[in-house]
Each structure stands twice: as C-alpha cells, then as structure tokens.
Amino acid sequence: MHIIVCIKQVPDSSEVQTDPKTGNLIRDSAKTKMNPYDLYPLEEALKLKESRGATVSVISMGPLQALSTLQEAYALGADRAFLLSDRAFAGADVLATSYTLALGIESLAPYDLILCGKQTTDGDTAQVGASIAQWLNLPSVCYVNRLEVMSDGFLVEADYDQFVQEVKLKAPALLTIDKEANTPRLPSYLLKKKNADKKIEILTLDDLLKIKTNRLKDEQNYFGSTGSATQVERMFQPVEEKANLVFKDQGKELAKVAFQALRDRNLL
Numbered sequence: 001m002h003i004i005v006c007i008k009q010v011p012d013s014s015e016v017q018t019d020p021k022t023g024n025l026i027r028d029s030a031k032t033k034m035n036p037y038d039l040y041p042l043e044e045a046l047k048l049k050e051s052r053g054a055t056v057s058v059i060s061m062g063p064l065q066a067l068s069t070l071q072e073a074y075a076l077g078a079d080r081a082f083l084l085s086d087r088a089f090a091g092a093d094v095l096a097t098s099y100t101l102a103l104g105i106e107s108l109a110p111y112d113l114i115l116c117g118k119q120t121t122d123g124d125t126a127q128v129g130a131s132i133a134q135w136l137n138l139p140s141v142c143y144v145n146r147l148e149v150m151s152d153g154f155l156v157e158a159d160y161d162q163f164v165q166e167v168k169l170k171a172p173a174l175l176t177i178d179k180e181a182n183t184p185r186l187p188s189y190l191l192k193k194k195n196a197d198k199k200i201e202i203l204t205l206d207d208l209l210k211i212k213t214n215r216l217k218d219e220q221n222y223f224g225s226t227g228s229a230t231q232v233e234r235m236f237q238p239v240e241e242k243a244n245l246v247f248k249d250q251g252k253e254l255a256k257v258a259f260q261a262l263r264d265r266n267l268l
C-alpha cells in the first residue's frame with residue numbers, strides 16, 4: 001500500500017508579521033514547525049505501515065525552508081519526502097495550492113490513500129484536502145476519527161459534531177484526519193540520526209508540467225498567485241473595544257436598560 005501524507009510548514013508563533021501592502025504573511029519573520037494537525041494523518045499512515053507494510057510518502061508545497069519540516073517527518077518514520085517548490089507557486093490560495101499538490105501527488109502514482117490534516121494553523125481554511133480530491137477525482141471524507149482498511153477500500157468514521165457518519169470508500173481515496181484518530185508519536189532520535197542525509201526530492205513547475213494530465217489548457221496559469229481565484233484585500237488586527245458600562249438604575253428599570261445594552265451589542 002502506498003500512502004501519501006500532505007504536510008504543511010506553518011509559523012511557530014502568533015507573532016507573525018504581515019506585509020501591510022499585500023496582506024501576505026512575511027513567513028521569513030517567524031520560526032516554523034510542522035502544522036500540528038498534520039501529525040495525525042502522519043501517525044495514521046505510520047500505524048498502517050507498521051500493521052500492513054505500507055510505504056509512506058510525505059509531500060509539501062512551500063519554500064525551501066519547508067525541507068526542515070519534511071526532515072522531521074523522516075524522524076517520525078516517513079519513507080520518502082517530496083517538496084514542491086518554485087517561485088511560480090508563491091501566493092497560492094486554496095485553488096492553486098490544491099492544484100499544485102494534486103499534480104505533485106499524481107507524479108507519485110500509483111497510490112492507495114492520500115491523507116491530510118483537518119486544517120492548518122495559519123491559512124486555517126480546512127479546504128485543501130477536499131479540493132485535492134476534486135482535482136484528482138477521488139472519493140473523500142473529511143474529519144475522520146477512525147480508519148479501517150477493507151479488501152477493496154476503506155471504512156471510516158467521521159465526526160461532524162451534530163452527528164457521526166460511517167462511510168465506505170473505494171481505494172484510492174483521500175481522507176482528512178481529525179485529532180481524535182490517534183495520539184501522534186514523538187520523533188525518534190535514532191531515525192533522526194539515520195535519516196539526517198536522506199534525500200528529499202524537490203519538484204519544480206517544470207517537473208509538474210511534464211506530468212501528462214490532459215486536464216487543463218494553459219496549465220502554467222493554474223499555479224501561485226496567477227492561478228488563485230481569491231486575493232487578500234487587507235489584513236488587519238481587529239480593534240478591541242472594552243468600554244465599561246455603568247448602570248445606575250435599579251430593579252425593573254435596570255433589567256430593561258441592561259437588556260437593551262446586550263441587544264444593541266448582538267449578545268442575545
């Protein structure tokens with residue numbers, strides 16, 4: 001079984017600076033780490049590797065600094081690592097990110113299972129997994145907290161807060177894995193040492209354009225900011241208003257004024 005896990009590098013602090021003109025995150029200004037939600041799909045893949053002998057590939061799209069995050073995945077037990085990196089991929093929204101990842105994944109075919117985190121801690125849209133599935137025309141389920149391998153596919157349980165759904169999917173399929181699925185392991189010192197020089201393959205725009213997809217014309221226009229359907233207009237910190245209200249009335253009159261004050265602030 002070949003499992004591909006999508007892993008994103010995210011800023012390690014909430015003190016990330018943004019470019020006031022473009023609204024883009026200044027990623028160089030922050031320390032980075034593996035998106036914490038991506039530890040869960042990786043753990044799920046590693047468990048399957050141990051129980052069924054799968055090969056686990058990890059893939060990321062981002063600048064070269066994301067290599068350190070893929071190295072972390074090696075220290076956790078991944079077998080192969082790929083970074084999609086090219087200036088043409090910069091400024092990608094969900095549409096362009098998922099397209100780039102879909103082509104990267106396609107270049108690693110054949111595969112049986114693609115696993116993503118349920119969301120990231122920076123973009124936080126929780127849309128990339130399902131969008132990759134759309135591009136690859138694969139069945140998908142999000143927020144999976146239990147995964148079972150069947151003879152021809154997978155049986156999964158997904159928790160949508162209001163209800164729990166059990167779904168059967170044919171392989172190959174894409175799942176986004178929720179935090180309840182497992183407890184991620186810690187990196188192994190031995191694996192870290194053993195894999196310190198292990199190769200991470202870097203794929204550029206040219207590499208992806210060589211893949212015979214037959215899907216889109218003018219394919220080079222589907223990457224990065226050119227291929228993005230959305231653009232950040234403005235990024236700003238909301239102004240916190242903390243004015244204290246003092247009510248001097250009493251009894252019914254106080255209740256009336258307090259009720260109106262809550263209603264005016266849409267707190268009821």
Ligand SMILES: Cc1cc2nc3c(=O)[nH]c(=O)nc-3n(C[C@H](O)[C@H](O)[C@H](O)COP(=O)(O)OP(=O)(O)OC[C@H]3O[C@@H](n4cnc5c(N)ncnc54)[C@H](O)[C@@H]3O)c2cc1C
Pocket residue numbers: 006007008009023024025035037038059060061062091092093094095097101115116117118119120122123124125126127128129232
């Ligand atoms: C309003 C807004 C403003 C934004 N501003 C900026 C900006 O200024 N600069 C900027 O760089 N980005 C910006 N983005 C983020 C950019 O759109 C996302 O980085 C990208 O689309 C991925 O979406 P996400 O982080 O929400 O992933 P989600 O959909 O939350 O991620 C789900 C899962 O998909 C996988 N995944 C997602 N991204 C990757 C990746 N790159 N590589 C591998 N796996 C991945 C992971 O498994 C992850 O757990 C912005 C997004 C929004 C909505």
